[in-house]
Amino acid sequence: MIEISKLNVSIQGTPILRDVGLAVPPGGMIGLIGRNGAGKTTTFKSLTNDTDPTSGDILINGRNI
Numbered sequence: 001m002i003e004i005s006k007l008n009v010s011i012q013g014t015p016i017l018r019d020v021g022l023a024v025p026p027g028g029m030i031g032l033i034g035r036n037g038a039g040k041t042t043t044f045k046s047l048t049n050d051t052d053p054t055s056g057d058i059l060i061n062g063r064n065i
Contacts, residue, residue, distance in 0.1 A: 001026050002047070007056035009042050016042045020056070 007020040017039045024030050032040040045051040046058060049065060058065050 001059070001061055003057070003059040004043075004047075005057050005059075007043075007046060007058065008054045009039075009046055009051055010054050011042070011051070017046070017053075 002022075002024040004023075005021045007017055008015070009017040020039070020043060022030065032043060034040055042051060046053055
């Protein structure tokens with residue numbers, strides 16, 4: 001289970017993600033779609049710990065990463 005709640009990420013002082021939330025159940029799949037600059041890559045980088053969120057929670061199997 002992956003859960004994201006109220007995720008905020010800024011890069012060099014510019015807000016990129018604002019209060020993003022999603023939940024993916026075990027065995028589930030999602031697709032992130034949107035125009036260029038919508039925050040798809042930043043969301044993925046937050047999940048893989050390549051970007052530090054300024055606030056919010058990312059839980060994988062109930063464990064905050």
